[in-house]
Amino acid sequence: MRDEQLLLTWVxxxxxxxxxxxxxxDDADDLVQDTLLRAWSRAALWxxxxxxxxxxxxxxxxxHVDGARRPRLATVALDxxxxxxxxxxxxxxxxxxxxxxxxxxxxxxxxxxxLLLVALEDMAYADVARTLGIPIGTVMSxxxxxxxxxxxxxxxREAPQRLQVVRSRxx
Amino acid sequence: xxxxxxxxxxxxxxxxxxxxxxLPAERxxxxxxxxxxxxxxxxxxxxxxxxxxxxHALFDPVLDEPLPQRVRQAARAPVPxxxxxxxxxxxxxxxxxxxxxxxxxxxxxxxxxxPTSGDGLTAAxxxxxxxxxxxxxxxxxxxxxxxVEVDAAHExxxxxxxxxxxxxxxxxxxxxxxxxxxxxxxxxxGGRGPVAQFMYRDAAGGRLxxxxxxxxxxxxxxxxxxxxxxxxxxxxxxxxxxxxxxxxGPFGYALAADAGREALARIGEEVYRQLAERP
Numbered sequence: 082m083r084d085e086q087l088l089l090t091w092v093x094x095x096x097x098x099x100x101x102x103x104x105x106x107d108d109a110d111d112l113v114q115d116t117l118l119r120a121w122s123r124a125a126l127w128x129x130x131x132x133x134x135x136x137x138x139x140x141x142x143x144x145h146v147d148g149a150r151r152p153r154l155a156t157v158a159l160d161x162x163x164x165x166x167x168x169x170x171x172x173x174x175x176x177x178x179x180x181x182x183x184x185x186x187x188x189x190x191x192x193x194x195x196l197l198l199v200a201l202e203d204m205a206y207a208d209v210a211r212t213l214g215i216p217i218g219t220v221m222s223x224x225x226x227x228x229x230x231x232x233x234x235x236x237x238r239e240a241p242q243r244l245q246v247v248r249s250r251x252x
Numbered sequence: 253x254x255x256x257x258x259x260x261x262x263x264x265x266x267x268x269x270x271x272x273x274x275l276p277a278e279r280x281x282x283x284x285x286x287x288x289x290x291x292x293x294x295x296x297x298x299x300x301x302x303x304x305x306x307x308h309a310l311f312d313p314v315l316d317e318p319l320p321q322r323v324r325q326a327a328r329a330p331v332p333x334x335x336x337x338x339x340x341x342x343x344x345x346x347x348x349x350x351x352x353x354x355x356x357x358x359x360x361x362x363x364x365x366x367p368t369s370g371d372g373l374t375a376a377x378x379x380x381x382x383x384x385x386x387x388x389x390x391x392x393x394x395x396x397x398x399x400v401e402v403d404a405a406h407e408x409x410x411x412x413x414x415x416x417x418x419x420x421x422x423x424x425x426x427x428x429x430x431x432x433x434x435x436x437x438x439x440x441x442g443g444r445g446p447v448a449q450f451m452y453r454d455a456a457g458g459r460l461x462x463x464x465x466x467x468x469x470x471x472x473x474x475x476x477x478x479x480x481x482x483x484x485x486x487x488x489x490x491x492x493x494x495x496x497x498x499x500x501g502p503f504g505y506a507l508a509a510d511a512g513r514e515a516l517a518r519i520g521e522e523v524y525r526q527l528a529e530r531p
Contacts, residue, residue: 085329092327097314101307110323117326124329181306199272200304201311206274221265228268232299 084127088120091137094202098138101197102145104186112148116141135212138202142194142213184234192227195220262286267293271300380443382497385463385506386490388440388449393459400436400451410437414448418466420503424450425462425526430519432460460509462523466502485520487513496520 095116099109119140130136185193194213198204206224210217259282262270269275270283287294319327392399402410407424414422417439424434432452440447442465452460488495496516497506505527507520 085327089327092319092323093315093317096317096319096323097311100314101311110320113323114326117323121326121330181303181310185307196303197307199268200307203272206269206272221268224268225264228300228303229296231303232296235299235303 195223196227382488382495389508401438403436404434463506
């Protein structure tokens with residue numbers, strides 16, 4: 082079916098974004114699964130969707146926001162059919178990449194979303210605004226703060242164990 | 253080098269747009285020139301570019317991963333809404349939602365699908381249900397003299413009685429076109445409540461029973477809240493008896509006969525079609 086093919090072409094990118102957003106495979110695939118189910122439940126709207134990517138990532142954004150608000154039971158999918166991510170960078174890179182993941186997890190969700198849509202999806206700023214339902218000025222300020230925060234974390238200027246950030250009114 | 257014409261100062265937004273290649277080409281060059289004299293900003297830009305590279309290095313491998321089963325399943329089209337609506341209107345005027353239907357064009361005699369998370373029927377509940385239907389079939393169809401409690405000559409009474417006891421409108425599908433005439437029916441005890449059984453007979457004396465139970469109510473009703481819950485036709489084999497069964501909303505249906513799978517699948521589709529056409 083055409084719609085299925087269309088949807089399938091977006092799945093790998095939804096998964097990449099979700100993995101970066103959620104930080105682990107199970108939560109990420111939960112998010113992808115829910116996004117696809119939601120998309121099908123609104124399949125009647127597809128014809129009116131000019132930008133499928135913004136629409137799908139927007140659905141994922143809403144679900145992520147909902148899910149983040151709700152405390153959830155930790156579950157592990159019994160998906161034994163696929164091995165864990167075959168991310169196998171060279172030994173010396175591995176530490177750096179794990180640092181990046183840890184730093185990313187410390188970004189506020191709203192900054193992380195903008196940063197990932199720009200960095201991974203190469204989305205135009207206007208598309209990010211549409212996807213997240215925020216003004217473009219907000220996209221730019223979150224991008225700026227997110228990038229700077231990530232840089233500080235990676236350069237070790239922000240101690241990863243700090244529990245309270247007293248100074249920040251404008252994280 | 254020609255002197256750089258005065259250009260507007262570079263804003264923070266432009267710096268990011270420069271990193272992301274989202275500036276017009278001319279402005280891109282101006283920002284580049286502007287950065288040449290500002291090592292602090294140049295370092296930031298370099299760091300932001302490195303972030304992008306590293307994020308791709310970390311997460312791009314996900315693009316090449318095989319899709320997990322559950323994600324693949326969710327990407328597939330669910331059964332169309334009108335099939336679900338028809339099914340909902342079925343035998344059960346009193347019910348709200350009904351689980352979707354998965355005919356899937358796969359009713360070809362092969363084992364359909366294994367239990368999946370999207371199904372309304374758990375494997376355990378389903379096989380227990382199918383086994384009870386098979387036993388009921390075996391016990392009563394072997395009875396030459398009293399295979400039914402109420403015979404087809406009193407079909408109206410039979411249907412009214414079963415509907416009352418089942419607390420839902422029952423219908424006896426017409427299967428003459430497939431060579432089966434209604435013989436009658438009876439009420440049986442199921443796992444948690446009454447079960448209706450309709451019996452049919454073909455010209456050669458072969459018997460077919462339709463077993464209708466609402467004991468799967470919780471499984472069915474629970475799943476039907478999920479928009480994409482699907483109900484698939486399934487096969488089970490109990491001794492010489494083949495059982496073709498499915499669940500729809502709170503009802504489970506099982507067709508049992510000595511007939512082969514393909515014949516049973518055809519009858520199942522016909523039964524489904526007729527029940528779906530009921531107002």
